[in-house]
Amino acid sequence: xxxxxxxxxxxxxxxxxxxxxxxxxxxxxxxxxxxxxxxxxxxxxxxxxxxxxxxxxxxxxxxxxxxxxxxxxxxxxxxxxxxxxxxxxxxxxxxxxxxxxxxxxxxxxxxxxxxxxxxxxxxxxxxxxxxxxxxxxxxxxxxxxxxxxxxxxxxxxxxxxxxxxxxxxxxxxxxxxxxxxxxxxxxxxxxxxxxxxxxxxxxxxxxxxxxxxxxxxxxxxxxxxxxxxxxxxxxxxxxxxxxxxxxxxxxxxxxxxxxxxxxxxxxxxxxxxxxxxxxxxxxxxxxxxxxxxxxxxxxxxxxxxxxxxxxxxxxxxxxxxxxxxxxxxxxxxxxxxxxxxxxxxxxxxxxxxxxxxxxxxxxxxxxxxxxxxxxxxxxxxxxxxxxxxxxxxxxxxxxxxxxxxxxxxx
Amino acid sequence: xxxxxxxxxxxxxxxxxxxxxxxxxxxxxxxxxxxxxxxxxxxxxxxxxxxxxxxxxxxxxxxxxxxxxxxxxxxxxxxxxxxxxxxxxxxxxxxxxxxxxxxxxxxxxxxxxxxxxxxxxxxxxxxxxxxxxxxxxxxxxxx
Numbered sequence: 001x002x003x004x005x006x007x008x009x010x011x012x013x014x015x016x017x018x019x020x021x022x023x024x025x026x027x028x029x030x031x032x033x034x035x036x037x038x039x040x041x042x043x044x045x046x047x048x049x050x051x052x053x054x055x056x057x058x059x060x061x062x063x064x065x066x067x068x069x070x071x072x073x074x075x076x077x078x079x080x081x082x083x084x085x086x087x088x089x090x091x092x093x094x095x096x097x098x099x100x101x102x103x104x105x106x107x108x109x110x111x112x113x114x115x116x117x118x119x120x121x122x123x124x125x126x127x128x129x130x131x132x133x134x135x136x137x138x139x140x141x142x143x144x145x146x147x148x149x150x151x152x153x154x155x156x157x158x159x160x161x162x163x164x165x166x167x168x169x170x171x172x173x174x175x176x177x178x179x180x181x182x183x184x185x186x187x188x189x190x191x192x193x194x195x196x197x198x199x200x201x202x203x204x205x206x207x208x209x210x211x212x213x214x215x216x217x218x219x220x221x222x223x224x225x226x227x228x229x230x231x232x233x234x235x236x237x238x239x240x241x242x243x244x245x246x247x248x249x250x251x252x253x254x255x256x257x258x259x260x261x262x263x264x265x266x267x268x269x270x271x272x273x274x275x276x277x278x279x280x281x282x283x284x285x286x287x288x289x290x291x292x293x294x295x296x297x298x299x300x301x302x303x304x305x306x307x308x309x310x311x312x313x314x315x316x317x318x319x320x321x322x323x324x325x326x327x328x329x330x331x332x333x334x335x336x337x338x339x340x341x342x343x344x345x346x347x348x349x350x351x352x353x354x355x356x357x358x359x360x361x362x363x364x365x366x367x368x369x370x371x372x373x374x375x376x377x378x379x380x381x382x383x384x385x386x387x388x389x390x391x392x393x394x395x396x397x398x399x400x401x402x403x404x405x406x407x408x409x410x
Numbered sequence: 411x412x413x414x415x416x417x418x419x420x421x422x423x424x425x426x427x428x429x430x431x432x433x434x435x436x437x438x439x440x441x442x443x444x445x446x447x448x449x450x451x452x453x454x455x456x457x458x459x460x461x462x463x464x465x466x467x468x469x470x471x472x473x474x475x476x477x478x479x480x481x482x483x484x485x486x487x488x489x490x491x492x493x494x495x496x497x498x499x500x501x502x503x504x505x506x507x508x509x510x511x512x513x514x515x516x517x518x519x520x521x522x523x524x525x526x527x528x529x530x531x532x533x534x535x536x537x538x539x540x541x542x543x544x545x546x547x548x549x550x551x552x553x
């Protein structure tokens with residue numbers, strides 16, 4: 001058996017580990033555009049000088065030898081021949097496989113803003129190469145605009161603050177992290193960023209950018225007509241999956257990305273997928289688990305992905321901890337909202353017919369993990385005779401023979 | 411591998427285990443890495459890290475700071491590598507994790523008190539100090 005894995009981030013690396021765990025002898029080839037394994041979720045710490053390249057690595061230092069793989073670095077895959085069971089690399093090389101794992105991730109989406117595609121001084125916030133561009137921009141640019149105030153946009157703003165650079169945030173939604181936070185929790189961050197000199201514009205987008213004769217941005221015009229001086233734009237307004245190389249191969253794609261079932265299998269029996277390439281749940285833990293599940297099935301050990309709950313995140317911008325689960329801005333007659341505030345914390349839990357549907361914790365996240373389970377498993381909490389903010393595992397306590405805990409299926 | 415067996419019927423909620431945990435880790439933090447909580451029938455429940463076979467905290471860790479040691483089976487935490495993103499706190503299905511209460515930086519994660527032995531084997535102080543033998547160290551098999 002020869003396994004080929006495309007992509008060396010969360011899904012690919014964990015796929016390789018699982019393949020080797022289950023199959024000690026088979027050949028494993030890893031092909032990646034990246035020349036090193038690094039975590040894209042902590043790039044802002046690299047930009048801010050708080051973390052070296054070495055400490056961006058989330059895998060073992062001797063990954064290649066430890067797992068006994070052949071690793072083709074800095075090669076992107078340009079085409080696939082499912083009938084021949086071959087992948088084609090950009091230099092024309094072909095690599096054959098028996099089972100293929102596609103974990104090629106996604107790339108920065110550049111929104112259709114007038115002149116933005118032509119502009120030279122624009123970059124995303126996704127790859128280590130982007131960080132090198134931004135480190136340079138931090139030295140020269142006077143007016144950096146970050147397009148989008150989601151998790152990545154705020155990572156970017158935080159990284160720049162470490163360098164003493166104050167960016168300007170422009171966000172279409174009414175407040176930052178509008179998918180994750182309610183207005184009140186968002187304001188804690190907005191005030192903190194404002195206090196550090198970060199200008200913020202909400203409820204507006206960038207309508208167009210003005211270019212000079214060398215296609216460099218000199219100004220940004222917002223949708224409300226505001227004109228902002230601008231000599232660099234960082235785009236953090238979403239991603240698109242890396243499936244271009246699959247065009248015309250007959251492998252099923254959706255409008256979001258690669259299509260695969262709960263075992264990770266695509267429309268081709270020998271090809272599996274995992275991670276952001278699906279375009280559906282672009283978060284780290286989903287990529288890791290999908291990588292493990294797909295690899296397990298590739299190695300002949302049946303396993304299914306069961307955890308699709310992806311509306312969850314934690315954050316720690318400017319030293320303010322928050323956790324967001326489910327929908328924190330739901331409204332409606334049957335939605336009950338409970339709020340608990342202390343001097344240092346803000347907690348809000350939304351529930352409906354006894355089931356928690358959303359929660360936001362800020363300032364105090366201790367032991368908050370239980371909430372994710374209650375939401376994802378749709379567990380009725382009415383049998384717990386304690387305040388909703390004090391719910392813990394004690395009322396769900398179950399232990400297996402090997403003393404692991406579990407939740408009883410309802 | 412070894413896990414801490416919990417016998418709820420013997421637990422009287424005295425919190426000696428929690429104090430022991432603080433003492434065992436006193437050079438690192440002032441917090442406990444375990445807890446005892448009370449259910450709706452006011453019965454105590456010791457909530458201790460299980461060092462899960464499929465550890466959600468490891469799957470969710472984007473820096474590699476949380477790792478399952480394939481030899482011992484213990485889930486180990488490297489505070490130097492940690493980015494304090496708190497994803498593990500959210501991911502622990504049993505609500506066991508939190509960050510240290512002073513700096514909000516380090517995750518309070520059970521290490522089975524391997525720092526207390528020369529050879530790195532488990533020697534949890536909570537187990538040693540429990541007056542009721544409600545928690546005991548037992549060898550278990552992982553599948």
